[in-house]
Amino acid sequence: MSPDARWTRPLTVDEAGTPELLGAKAHGLVGLLRLGLPVPAAFVVTTEACRVFLASGAFPAGLDAELDTALARLESVTGRTFGGSGRGLTVSARSERELPGPANSGRDLPGSVRSEWDLPGSLRSEWDLPGSLRSKRDLPGSLRSERDLPGSLRSERGLTVSVRSGASVSMPGMMDTVLGLGTGADPRAELRAAIRAVFTSWHAPRARTYRTLHGVPHDLGTAVVVQVMVDGDRDGHSGAGVAFGRDPNSGAPGPYGEVLFERRGDAVVSGGSDTLPLNDLALREPGVWTDLTRALTLIEGDLRDAPYAEFTFESGRLWLLQARPGRFTGAAAVRVAVDLVEEGALTREEALLRVAPAHLERVRTPRVVLAPGVEPLARGIGAVPGVVTGRAATTCAAAVRMAAEGPVVLVRPETSPMDMSGLAAAAGVITERGGPVSHAAVVARPLGRPAVVGVGAHTLTDGDVVTVDGTAGLVVAGRPEVTTEATLPHLRRLLTWADEISGEGPDLPEVERLRAAHRFLERP
Amino acid sequence: MPPVTTPPDLLVLHGLRVVGFCGLERLAEATGLSHEDVESELIDLAVSGLVTRVPGPFGGWGPTEAGRAADAERVSAELDRAGARDLAADTHEAFEELNAEALDLCGAWQLRPLDGVVTANDHTDAAYDARVLEALADLELRTADVCAELALALPRFGRYRVRLARALERARAGELDQVADGTDSFHTVWSQLHEDLLATLGIPR
Helix, strand or coil: CCCCCCCEEECCCCCCCCHHHHCHHHHHHHHHHHCCCCCCCEEEECHHHHHHHHHHCCCCCCHHHHHHHHHHHHHHHHCCCECCCCCCECEEEEEECCCCCCCCCCCCCCCCCCCCCCCCCCCCCCCCCCCCCCCHHHCCCCCCCHHHCCHHHHHCCCCCCEEECCCCCCCCCCCCEEEEECCCCCHHHHHHHHHHHHHHHCCCHHHHHHHHHHCCCCCCCCEEEEEECCCCCCCCCCEEEEEEEECCCCCCEEEEEEEEECCCHHHHHCCCCCCEECCHHHHHCHHHHHHHHHHHHHHHHHHCCCEEEEEEEECCEEEEEEEEECCCCHHHHHHHHHHHHHCCCCCHHHHHHHCCHHHHHCCCCCEEECCCCCCCCEECEEEECCEEEEEEECCHHHHHHHHHHCCEEEEECCCCHHHHHHHHHCCEEEECCCCCCCHHHHHHHHHCCCEEECCCCCCCCCCCEEEEECCCCEEEECCCEEECCCCHHHHHHHHHHHHHHHCCCCCCCHHHHHHHHHHHHHCC | CCCCCCCHHHHHHHHHHHHCCECHHHHHHHHCCCHHHHHHHHHHHHHCCCEEEECCCCCEEEECHHHHHHHHHHHHHHHHHCCCHHHHHHHHHHHHHHHHHHHHHHHHHHEEEECCEEEECCCCCHHHHHHHHHHHHHHHHHHHHHHHHHHHHCHHHHHHHHHHHHHHHHHHCCCCHHHHCCCCCHHHHHHHHHHHHHHHHCCCC
């Protein structure tokens, strides 16, 4: 990178830019590089460049030349040619932005990207939240979805181009992401078009509304991360996944997540694919598994919190694409805070501040306890908390009919107004598609029906007895054990520490004991 | 091309197709017809085998398979008579953009981050609720713009504007269930408008 670069920054261990300049994701990637972890080569187009673009409608003077310089660096690092034939270098452009949090818990960590819809405990990421697909007409006509390409072209490296909506930002699903650039007739022009598209999507009405709602200034702009693509679908030793350092449902130690072999990361989080439990990676790619668990340990040590990471492995080699705190809630948040104290990573005071009163209010939400070795029938996004067991009904007519004889779980691809009678009759809801604000979720919420959405393919038929855990996003066969007390020993310990600090006693309600400790710890 | 006014029998049949199983009250609200008119049309439609009544606590009137087929055929023919097929397709495309935002807002009405935890909105923060309602009102105006031309060609689409605006008006007056809970809430009417566009264009879900 030339020393006079003004609008772009290479991502290296020496990069000292703030999250405000680089965006949270790029900033987090620098953190991973400093831990010595493998991150695909990348550069960032800064928020300053975006602000100039948004004000003037054009790239700032000099950015064009800088893009060529930055690309040349990616080429020299990888030894490949952008837009070249054969296995050419392809890059992705992602929008990036650190959001100052309106409801900040006071423990914001570098690289963290908070959002309302990023529900911890559900294995979905900022990559691509369901419901976030934007119209392709927003994007330059030369960009085509990977799926549109004939198979023969897809198999040749450097010819895949996909265009996706935003995400990987703190306004998940609101802004554009363009993957696999560098394959068309004029890749450099395509890269510029993609950066422009991402910049422009900052002002999409939906993004504006989101910012208005959450008190985010409209003039911040977004950075763009331009990163070498690693191919999770390259060969039999490739794949992608998401991983938590600990179980986001219970807080129990040990990696937890999902993996797909010979697929790209967007397939993992789209909800449309049958992902495998992360442990399958240990059996099939032990080398990748070892590197991943080591990385999770390093990241946890750095964050001093249970981490979340998105990864791809290409021909047996691990690459990290994002990492941030896992942002566990409820019982899992309590357990992780207490365990981290016992492991010497946190002080008791820090642990108390990690647990928000809102977590305690849902510590006793009923949860399914999976027996050892039992896999759920399906996993999705927990949209409405609670556990319910009932007989599956795959049509509303069946739900209405069967509800006369006992609890029914409505199972639909997605719901529409035509499903209202079924939703009203059902005790629980499962949908194949959709996210936390899908029709089914919005309707089930005020009805208090536990709901899991976006489970993807399943084999449920009318009459199957199933249990829905709307916190963990699990669908389990039969009637598994249900608990409201999984975390009680940890909770008791945490509250004892709270009492020691505040001088209050166990006669107070639990939330008040925690609040008293917070007041003491947060006094000026 | 002059506007094509939907006859009352099709209004009721298509109303059931879009609203789903429901009673007279809701059908009258959705179509803008009187209870008596709705009832009389339902009887005729039932005689023709196009609608049926399911008994029980979650029952109500709904279209039969033949009713769904007849509705699809008739709304499609009506669309062509109005010369509005391309217009409806453009409206639908613009609506899909707004749809994501509408769902965001209904979600934000129900849930909000509290100390970093996504929590049910308990509606004790009047300023937050007002922000959501203001954003919904802004969205409703833009939706009215998007649907205005189609409502000129096919006046039945004008009914959604009335219903959406009324739900928001009632929500602003303190009826909190008018945003995302009730059978005539903003979210319910919105999803019916969505369904209507899909059904009218014959797009499967």
